[in-house]
Amino acid sequence: MLSAARNIINKTIDFFHPPFARIIPLQTFRYLACGGTNTVLSLVLYSFAFNIILRRESTHIYGNVNITAAVGAQIISFCVSFPIGFMLSRYIVFPESNIRGRKQLFRYALATATFILLTYVLIKTFAIMLPMVRADISFVFISVITAVLSYLSQRFFTFKTTAEEELGDQ
Template sequence: MLRNIILQILQFFYQPFSKVMPWQTFRYLACGGGNTVLDICLYYVCYNFVLHQQMVHLGPVSMSAHIAALFMSMAVTFPTGFLLSKYVVFSESNLRGRVQLFRYFMLVGICIVLNYLLMKIFVDQLHFYATVGKICTTALVVTFSYLTQKKFTFKVKQQA
């Protein structure tokens, strides 16, 4: 039921974009964009109001607030991102759910590493302004993520 509501809302907003991008790409951008906004909002709340920008002490391990907030926001946005991808964006996939989840987990890990490496290249090596480097990094990582999810994580297996 929730899936149908989300799809109806997306269909309403898709009309102006229907001539420039496929329906699946629009769903991916809308769901991923929404999940990204949720991630940023959760990060902000966790960092500023839950952790009060203070170190987090977990027994013998201490973690800076900005890293702890990252993990806290990911605890929500990882499952929401997976569920939106599985049921709204790539619902035609016939792979088992646990296979999709494992592949999605691997992809998120790769995207985190790609974000880090590309930012180091664009900002530290090529001397881009940080914001320009972030825009370039995001464009590359989002493209990589979409293609990987479509062709690997949520692919449609051909029936024998």
């Protein structure tokens, strides 16, 4: 079933690649398609969780601890989009990686946590250093920075291919 799903996704993405083939390599195009789809899924899930599941109200956790609807919706969205993003990266974008799955998952989680922190720091930095720039414009710029760095970290760290790993898995 996984193989059939992989083939369908690859054929769908590859169908749209030819007009961009001269400027974007197939792997990068697959990364953009998978990442973009996962981002849209995350936004839809966030909106659904915020408006429908949580009804825009804080949720009581324990004692005096409450989670705002915005944070709760982010947690719900993340719990779905994180594993989907990992699976898309592992099986669609970087299937040639010869690193064991557990190690890939750990590295993916580490990179994801790093980029969540980086996004927070950049938002704060832009707000302090460039207060005249609208927050939404800053966020678009920050998103581009983190997307490029994310691709590079996945390609050269999380899902890299090395002869060293090949020998270790035999």
